[in-house]
Amino acid sequence: MIKNVFLLLLMSFLGFSPSFGQSSEMVKTGIEVLSENNFEMLKGKKVGLITNATGVNSDLVSTVDLIYNAPGVELTALYGPEHGVRGEFAAGDKVDTYVDEVTGVTVFSLYGATRKPTPEMLENVDVLVYDIQDIGVRSYTYISTMGLAMEAAAEHDLEFVVLDRPNPLGGEKVEGNIVEEGYISFVSQFPVPYIYGLTPGEVAKMINNEGWLKDGKKCKLTIVEMEGWKRDMTFDQTGLPWVPTSPHIPHEYSAYFYVATGIMGELGVFSEGVGYTLPFQVFAAEWIDERELAERMNALEIPGVIFRPTVFKPFYGRDQGKTLHGVQIHFNDYTKAHLMKLQFWFMQVHKEMYPDKNVFEMGKNRWSMFEKVTGTDQIRKLFSKNYKVSDIEEYLSKDTAAFIEKSSTYYLYN
Numbered sequence: 298m299i300k301n302v303f304l305l306l307l308m309s310f311l312g313f314s315p316s317f318g319q320s321s322e323m324v325k326t327g328i329e330v331l332s333e334n335n336f337e338m339l340k341g342k343k344v345g346l347i348t349n350a351t352g353v354n355s356d357l358v359s360t361v362d363l364i365y366n367a368p369g370v371e372l373t374a375l376y377g378p379e380h381g382v383r384g385e386f387a388a389g390d391k392v393d394t395y396v397d398e399v400t401g402v403t404v405f406s407l408y409g410a411t412r413k414p415t416p417e418m419l420e421n422v423d424v425l426v427y428d429i430q431d432i433g434v435r436s437y438t439y440i441s442t443m444g445l446a447m448e449a450a451a452e453h454d455l456e457f458v459v460l461d462r463p464n465p466l467g468g469e470k471v472e473g474n475i476v477e478e479g480y481i482s483f484v485s486q487f488p489v490p491y492i493y494g495l496t497p498g499e500v501a502k503m504i505n506n507e508g509w510l511k512d513g514k515k516c517k518l519t520i521v522e523m524e525g526w527k528r529d530m531t532f533d534q535t536g537l538p539w540v541p542t543s544p545h546i547p548h549e550y551s552a553y554f555y556v557a558t559g560i561m562g563e564l565g566v567f568s569e570g571v572g573y574t575l576p577f578q579v580f581a582a583e584w585i586d587e588r589e590l591a592e593r594m595n596a597l598e599i600p601g602v603i604f605r606p607t608v609f610k611p612f613y614g615r616d617q618g619k620t621l622h623g624v625q626i627h628f629n630d631y632t633k634a635h636l637m638k639l640q641f642w643f644m645q646v647h648k649e650m651y652p653d654k655n656v657f658e659m660g661k662n663r664w665s666m667f668e669k670v671t672g673t674d675q676i677r678k679l680f681s682k683n684y685k686v687s688d689i690e691e692y693l694s695k696d697t698a699a700f701i702e703k704s705s706t707y708y709l710y711n
Contacts, residue, residue, distance in 0.1 A: 327460030350384030468528030476672035564660030572614030581623025601633030
């Protein structure tokens with residue numbers, strides 16, 4: 298009993314409300330289904346594997362090692378996004394071609410100048426396999442990496458296999474506008490909402506069939522589906538271990554907070570907690586009265602969320618050593634909260650408290666990145682007029698119903 302109380306308090310401090318009454322089911326990811334089938338679909342083929350530290354089975358054995366040691370399968374190339382195939386590089390580190398120390402296989406970087414496998418990188422490959430845990434958010438670049446690799450596969454007549462994994466935001470939550478023409482970028486590569494409610498395999502299927510690859514080409518796509526995953530599942534219900542998808546997404550619930558604060562964070566005006574122990578879990582700045590902010594935010598009665606006043610000093614980053622004041626976000630039911638709107642509710646309340654502070658003027662040199670992640674300049678323009686959430690609500694929801702209808706034809710799971 299004492300242990301459970303301690304765990305509950307710890308999780309509450311981290312901003313996450315666990316559900317001890319819910320039973321977890323063990324979901325089998327694509328790599329585990331492939332393993333159980335003795336890697337039959339890869340036998341006799343030269344395999345290029347696109348993965349990172351999240352590519353593991355339920356026993357935390359790397360997909361790199363599983364495929365390398367699979368009988369009759371030849372692992373000839375590895376491709377890594379940011380952080381490398383085993384997570385051995387820090388955020389932002391430039392990664393050139395190197396050799397994996399464990400397998401001796403060449404690793405090609407897909408982070409930096411080269412984001413799409415080149416012909417030279419594919420010379421000794423029959424099939425490209427993709428196994429990376431995503432977080433279900435458009436601006437998180439793993440689906441961009443996947444799409445560009447699919448494009449390379451289509452151009453070179455290679456098979457492309459996706460080893461599917463859960464969407465930690467579930468398969469039922471969809472939020473935000475679709476990317477507009479002129480705002481396609483590596484953080485908004487495809488015309489999907491900010492939260493798109495699909496697994497990597499479902500995204501790949503949609504990309505392929507909707508003609509979103511260059512020149513409308515299609516690759517020879519195969520999805521190795523999960524077993525046991527349902528659309529209403531949160532990640533903690535899968536029974537799977539969570540490996541940080543990047544340094545500031547340390548927990549399976551970090552994805553909720555990333556959506557709630559990450560767009561605001563692109564302006565560089567407020568702290569969203571990166572540099573402290575609560576990445577993406579706070580709204581804070583040096584000048585804020587944390588108690589008044591918490592009172593005003595809670596007075597909004599936003600479904601599924603409450604706010605706690607907090608004061609902290611970041612250990613690194615832009616605000617290192619500064620004393621910041623603000624609120625910590627606590628979800629009591631993240632499914633009820635419109636995650637994307639939370640940062641705009643905060644900016645609305647902040648404007649009411651500090652009318653002389655014009656956030657978008659303060660962050661003017663960051664407009665480009667803000668618009669890339671929102672997929673438009675309209676959200677900035679509409680919101681910055683009056684700093685009212687009501688001015689952007691219709692825009693944020695204008696595409697969701699149509700997208701759900703279209704994307705549902707690509708569902709692999711109920």
